[in-house]
Amino acid sequence: GQNIDQPTEMTATEGAIVQINCTYQTSGFNGLFWYQQHAGEAPTFLSYNVLDGLEEKGRFSSFLSRSKGYSYLLLKELQMKDSASYLCAVRDSNYQLIWGAGTKLIIKP
């Protein structure tokens, strides 16, 4: 079966750095996405990785290792507005997105 694993919840301090991990087992791989979802709102796109390595976009970076079936999202200089759920999704061999359950990130002052 297809499986995306991420921690259910994480807590971090304002101004700090946090790394959210995602491991996957899917039938085929055609890219990995990270989305942010604030409570009661729609998911919004953060990043896309299809090749191994690090993609940096401002305070957010995303890393992919296809051989390990592993990705992480790195958030730097945390702000209170970063409190949200972070969703990992993998595009499989049928070009459909398989979604993890999401990681709820709680930022404390």
Add this chain to the structure above:
Amino acid sequence: IAGITQAPTSQILAAGRRMTLRCTQDMRHNAMYWYRQDLGLGLRLIHYSNTAGTTGKGEVPDGYSVSRANTDDFPLTLASAVPSQTSVYFCASSDGRAGDTQYFGPGTRLTVL
């Protein structure tokens, strides 16, 4: 620019009733999707459409139907609602090319009693 709109925002429905959730996008995207999101589970694909006139089944299609008469609209119909269909429903669209990003509507919160 509206992006993707969904209606209604929320709905309480009696079991056995028929309900259509509406979704409209103005980005001229080829592909559209319907997901449901339940607490503790990832987004699950119900149905999708790669282009106007075609539809396909996702992971959890039972009890739902869709149509894609034109590029902009992708309604989701529950023929006879059941309590297990209580969920938040998101419509999404993408331009359909490899590596494309899905953009989501604001969601419909549906409660079936």
